[in-house]
Amino acid sequence: MVKFYKDILNRLEDDIHNLVSEIDDTIVLSESIIKLILKHVAQMKLFIAEKGFKDVNEEIYFFKHLKPSILSKLIYYNAIYKIETKKPFGNRKNIRKYLKVELYKLKRFFDNNRDFYKYYRTNSTYLDHKYFVRSSHDIKLCLDTFYFEADHSFSTSHDYKVAKIIANDLIQVYIEDQLNSTSKQRKNEGSMLNWTASKTALIELIYALHAQGVFENGNADIKLIAKSFESFCNIDLGDFYRTYLELKNRKLNRTKFLDTMHESLLKKMDEQDER
Incomplete structure (x- = not known):
């Protein structure tokens, strides 16, 4: 199972690298990568449906570490796609305000999941049998509503949250880079030209x-x-x-x-x- 996953991850990263080098437009790039990741996730889902896991420890490892590392890429590029397609035009002040709202959304997710952040960041394991084993959810753990609509043959109550944590770190870097870029533009405003191509x-x-x-x-x-x-x-x-x-x-x-x-x-x- 681990070898199959690593093969998928290596192919995915190679394909993403090729797209990044060939596509300049961030929106078009994100859309292309999202479609690519969905194909690889479908392959992984089919493999799990056919092969299953040899024991509960392998199942926990998959949903705690392997699946989130690919799913986080999907969450990240989907977030970038949304950020760029909804970003206001022109007024730099409005753009900065918009980006700060997006940063606040990340903080709100952290605040709403503070206990699980601590559990995951400290490499704790005492609740893994509830967080990362299929159909072992505990309603007392304040589950997200979307979990009840998810495909429980390929989801646990918290594998998505792990992926979200990984993705949010990357999204934060992306947004802060955008904010720093607008700050530099503001300092030089009036005396320089703005490069608007890629x-x-x-x-x-x-x-x-x-x-x-x-x-x-x-x-x-x-x-x-x-x-x-x-x-x-x-x-x-x-x-x-x-x-x-x-x-x-x-x-x-x-x-x-x-x-x-x-x-x-x-x-x-x-x-x-x-x-």
Whole structure:
């Protein structure tokens, strides 16, 4: 069972990595990853239905550790999809207010599940037979309503909560990164331009300019170029070298942004010639 799970997880992570390197749009990326994860979850569910568990300890291990590590990815990308599709346009103050509300939702989940957080974070096991064994729920443990509508052949009373805890940590990092980004934009507001295409597109452009040697007769360090663009474009590029490696590993169209930019410029010139 563990080997089967690890094979699924490895394939899933490879597929997610490929999608991240090929899709720039966060909403489109999240939607694609959600569909991908659902397929892998279905495979895992079918395997459990056919093979079952050799004993209760294996069942507990699966629902406490294995299933949540994949389910948390589904919760995370679904949350990012919702955050991005509902994010207000334009006014930076409204965007920050919206993101802070999303952070508050995470805190509210923590407050409502404080006891279970403590149980899980401290690696406790004395209630595992109730939390992570199917059809062994205890109504006195304040179960979420959705549990009673779940597929009890593939769910326990608390495996979803473990996945939610894992996902919420990642969601918090994502939201705080968004807030930090808007703070930097506000500091530079009025004196800089805002880069509104994807970070991957800008990194592709930066490396192209570096490869062309257009700064300091080709002697400028890539880090200095990247930092200059971060300041000028009001953006935090993060680990831009890692993104560049993902660009190199793209299966299709490694210079997608540059190719599109080339086509757009030619189209504009042609349109102007026709006037």
